[in-house]
Amino acid sequence: MASIVKRGKSYSVVYYQGTGKKRQQVWESGLSYSTAKSRKTQIEHEQATNTITTVDSRDMTVSEFLYEFIEKYGLKKWRASTYDGNNGLLENYVHPYLGDKKLRSIKTKTVDDYYHFLETEAEPATNMGRPMREHITASTIHDIHKVLRCAFNLAVRWEYISKNPFLNATLPEHHEKERVILEPEQILKVLEFTNRPEYYDYYLIHCAILIAIGCTVRGGEIGGLQWNKINFEKQIIHFDRAIDRVSKKNMDMPKMNILFKFPNLYPGTKTMIVLKQPKSVDTIRNVDVPQSVLNALLVLKEMQDKLKKELGPDGYMDYNLTICQANGRPIMTEHLNKRFKEILTEMNDPDMDPQEIVFHSLRHTSATTKLLMSGGDYNSVMQAGGWSNLEMLTRRYGKHSFASECEKLAGKMDDFLDGKGISEPQKNDKDEANSAEQVLQQLMKSNPELLIEFARSIQNANKE
DSSP states (O other): OOOEEEETTTEEEEEEOOGGGGOEEEEEEEEEEEHHHHHHHHHHHHHHHTOOOOOOOOOHHHHHHHHHHHHIHHHHHHHHHHHHHHHHHIIIIIIIHHHHGGGGGGOHHHHHHHHHHHHHTTOOOOOTTTTSSSSSSSSHHHHHHHHHHHHHHHHTTSOOOSSOOOTTTOOOOOOOOOOOOOOOOHHHHHHHHHOTTTTHHHHHHHHHHHHHHHHHHHHHHHHTTGGGGGEEETTEEHHHHHEEEEEGGGGGTTOOOOEEOOOOTTTTSSSEEEEEEESSSSEEEEEOOOOOHHHHHHHHHHHHHHHHHHHHHHHHOOOOOOOBTSSSOOOOHHHHHHHHHHHHHHHHHHTTOOOTTOOHHHHHHHHHHHHTTTTTTTHHHHHHHHSHHHHHHIIIIIOOOOOOHHHHHHHHHHHTTTTTOOOOOOSSSSTOOTTTHHHHHHHHHHHHHHHHHHHHHHHHHHHH
């Protein structure tokens, strides 16, 4: 038997050939529906008469290969969001331009011409909710390159081709924009502004910020945190799940380890909110929590208990979530980000631009602060933040500098150029009133428990 599978704008005929251990699935892709239907009939006839013929790899097109690559590699290796994103790149930018070319005809010059065409002539795909761009960005071309380089590496391993033409391709110049982060004193301002226990909406974002800063966690981990994962006695939070919205068609993907499915409010939706295991084993961790964070969470718990009584079981949907809406429903990362930006807009601080700063910036601020407080102990900060390797921490999170630290360094260079020699770092310099350390000292005066426990979490990580 053979079946027809729709892939983007084209169709594939799928069937099996061989017997026993040599039995394998075959995809003939990039076909129109009428061609696929005719081919299906032909294959079933050949199977019945034992005369089946297969597509020679020498005649394989790029589209045929990429659909096989997605089926045999992407489904097994990628998470749902990566799978959807990479599929979108291939359908929008690869199949329409390279799909009909023979796989073996793709050379490095072909790739260079293709990237030049994407950069100068090709039309960007429309993205709902975002303004239309004039040209495809260099960032998008780099993302396309990552997928195709991986795919053609596999084509070499499968002996479809002898050399990967994407390895030496010329890419457009692209500089990753550094994320804008909040300075320590700005964090204190936001925390002070949101510290309103009389308003659930404000206090919820207040607690979310405290968790993000104190524990260096992602928005999805905050949204997926449940009360039974918080050990108030040992001052530890166990992070082993994250909240996410996934397509229903991707629910059975091998990399999709779903722990709980939230009921949809409306029928006929294509997506579902779920609690799932995080993207890597290293992300599952215990994090030492500042006592002030735990105290704030206890206040939040009392507020939620009050809401449960007022709304009743029909009005409050209790999923045991820590950071949730006033009716108990989950709150997504994008909603945290939206509310965070609304808070910044309401504060109207000229030094905090809501257009530039996002909720995830807090994770960057937390990592930078912990690196400063620990004297550059990357391993401890890596463990606390749940990164699987140092590269991500050093390349994206550890490269930030607080403005006060840069000013302090410039002052030391002035001393050096004035012939005063190289000054050694001092722990208690009275002239550093505006430095990040002094801001933290101010925090020690106003909220000592938060700072002490924050430092203790780093010390505990050192011992592990």
